[in-house]
Amino acid sequence: MALLFVTAFLFDSPKDIMVGMGKIIVSRDILITDYFALAGYGAAFFNAGCMMLIAIVCITAVKLPFTGLTVAAIFCSAGFGLWGKNPVNMLPIILGCLLYARIHRANFARYVYTAIFAGCLAPFVTEFAYVLPFSTEVNVIVAVLLGIGMGFVIPPLAMHTASMHMGYSLFNVGFAGGVLAFIIYSVMKSVGVESESVFIWKEGVHPWISLGLMAYFGLTFVIGMLIEDGNFTGFLKLTRHPGRAIADFIMMDGRGNTLMNMGLMGIVAEVYILCIGGDLSGPVLGCILTLFGFSAFGAHIKNYLPVLAGVILATFFMTPDFTDEKMQIAAILVVGVAPIAGEFGVIAGIISGMLHVAIVMCTSQMYGGLNLYNNGFSTGWVAIFMVPFLESFMKRFGRKNKGR
């Protein structure tokens, strides 16, 4: 977190950062709104730091143990703080989850991860402030109330979506958020409330960001290696997990091995983007940070590479522009279906990756780009479709994994 704030002040002056934060807060946040392009590097990194801080404060306030899911939540929060989430549009949703806990007389600790991940619906809060037909002041109040309403509805929904995909999608709340976003957007359209699409994207690769990110991932790997005294046995054991939830690598394999995995995954993701001539834009960097975080909770090199191969194949047949913005994002966030490759093998992983690309191209229109975890919604559907078939196939021809 400190690194994000330091990076922000290295890029821009405090005054420019505050001006940029103002732009971030008042802008519409529909996919794709790149905060690098909208408000500058300094403000974007500062915002990401704020989002990470909010996540950390929420988790530590309820005294939850530090696990792989904690890492996933805080890095996902930071990542999407570069393209769509900010403290103002996020807080009503957290308040909604808090209200849900209060009404059910439950400890907020039960819903804190859901509250953090439910920030995927944050663009709705800003969008309502713009598209509702009342005065600005009333629009803002209604938008906040609707945001609280969304935060109130998401916990029971997220609880049940896990059993739909049986843990084979890492982005559970993303799937729940997509379902809710579809419902809300449908209601909006039915009453004549429309929103226009947005595309703000920073092209190219800033050399300092590229170098800094690579150094950060490399350092993460080295620190993990030092913790394990240079022993890779535990790291290799980690890669034998299929990755299906709950695959909390910090709990199961220890911090050193998890850090090695995270560092390696971050390097692979960044190298892929650089090799295809992609952009280290806010969305892409945000996705890489999300992948980095989920490398502590289910994703590793052995289950990620097959699904990435599927995306590459699909891109080749469909566009074949590897630098298409949606393809770049899909290539990183396809990590959500990595457990399918981990459990059922390379071919299943490749097919899942290809299916993910096909679905994710269509799903954004279902909710007008207002669900930030569009790829999370897609990975849920891939898992729901693929897993029953694969399981029956495995039963017919004999199980691949047994026991643990």
Next chain:
Amino acid sequence: MRHEEKKVAKIVEELTMYFFSIGGDKISSSIEKSAAGEKITFRANYDLQYEDSIQYLEECLNEEKNEGMEDIYWELAGSGDPGESSQLILIGMMIDSHEVHRYGNEVEIVLYKNKEVEW
């Protein structure tokens, strides 16, 4: 709703599936519900070649309680067929304390899930 009774049933389901996967063919369970919470007593035999699986079970049950993870993933407990990746870590995060007693190739597990202090 917090689905506490469903969670207890899921815990029993997960343990049942786990012991099926390690050769168990004599499995029994009981649940005692009180004002303090629920007590689950689970008894099963297993194939002695899976001794390390019992060790793994004890490690998982030693995990610290984690309400945040419990509430998102409790429905996954017991999901899938015997032999698939287990959710024993999830069980460990759902309970407050446990005891494990071994009798040859049989194990008796007692799990305690305390009633949550209302906010």
